[in-house]
Amino acid sequence: MTDRQPGLTSPKAQLIAGEVRRRIVGREWQQGERIPDEAELAVEFGAARATVNKALQLLADEGLLDRKRRAGTRVAVNPARKAVFTIPIIREQIERAGMEYSHRVIAQRRSPVPDPTAARIGVPAGREFIHLRAVHYGDDRAFQFEDRWINPDSVPGLDKVDFRHQNANEWLVRNAPYLRADIAFSAENADARDARLLHIPKGQALLILHRTTWNDTGPITTVRIACHPGYVMSTTN
Amino acid sequence: MTDRQPGLTSPKAQLIAGEVRRRIVGREWQQGERIPDEAELAVEFGAARATVNKALQLLADEGLLDRKRRAGTRVAVNPARKAVFTIPIIREQIERAGMEYSHRVIAQRRSPVPDPTAARIGVPAGREFIHLRAVHYGDDRAFQFEDRWINPDSVPGLDKVDFRHQNANEWLVRNAPYLRADIAFSAENADARDARLLHIPKGQALLILHRTTWNDTGPITTVRIACHPGYVMSTTN
DNA sequence: TAGTGGTCTAGACCACGTC
């Protein structure tokens, strides 16, 4: 570790993280055990402490290490299992699968937000949002049914947009950057409307994605997306 | 930034990230637009370039910025939507909800891995794994049905463990650290066995979690977890 | 080929929380 091959650039912090990970996986450093402090590792690896710090923070983010001031760094006893999902843009996903994307707007109108939804996103009952329902297709096969409420106050010019010619999701992504997003997965049996719009039997198990975005003035949009049967959401990597 | 208030420690990198985020959300810096380079921002914010770099990397990880050498940093056109889920340890989750955790092992025996599963995790067809099926309860209500295959070669001493008295998940977490994990969500209608074990009607939509862990020698364990109806997996935060 | 981000270093100060 005294030098780096030219042309073989592997950030030193990642090399260190890899070596520490190897020692943990190889049981060289046992769960709950304290590992050498940053200064010691810096000497061992011939690196600056900042570099070691970066490496160990990586592993702490992965959940493999628990770090506390004064108490030192310990191998996590119950490694947190974190999973990162990239929420796909439906059009890109369909096109990447070699299919032709299209979408159809079922309805677009101003309408009072239903009480349960209003409560969930923290707006007064009876507030009018833009209610949009649309189906996304790949080669004429229905992929997703989207039921969306958009806060008209969150984005100027929203009333003038006609989402029949403009994917709501993409328009919002481009025109209403958000500060915070909530996402939740669940499973539901297809109700009559889901079944009709996705061309599937009623009762079919569907993966449901609920997603709400916020900026500093309040909620921007909340959406329930019903995915076609067989849809799998998997970790990126 | 000549001084920092004592007791009011907000890492400078995060302050910078917050300000840049504000400018993006406030449309001050438009999507696709190039923002000042690190050196300029360092001067503006009175910080070292490394600090600005850290802040901008944070935002790039969030998907808000696209960074390229020589080309500079631009506001992302299609902000990637990433979601981080913490896969809960079922016992902790149940106990946190104030219920009493228990679990029952339905079966534990060596058995050849079914072909589709073997193919999915990349082991030769017919290999014998330990096949474990268990139900997790909270206050006698069934929460999850777990159908797991464990590679006996991956962990020494595995054959001697009796999972009737030892939660398999937790034992593995503590005794078989992994290098890589795949996780996938989907939805399935409850089959007869799911229905019987979870005490629900057949056909009920269930959130299904597939999870496989690996170390450098191959797969450690793969599991299908069927969650009780109404289970919601949501982002941490 | 030159501008920009990626990364490292050596040193420093500080906050936190265990001892």
Place this chain on the structure above:
DNA sequence: ACGTGGTCTAGACCACTAC
């Protein structure tokens, strides 16, 4: 109280790639 991690700085060299 003091050891440990958290963070910042100023400077440096390098890799990538748009120009």
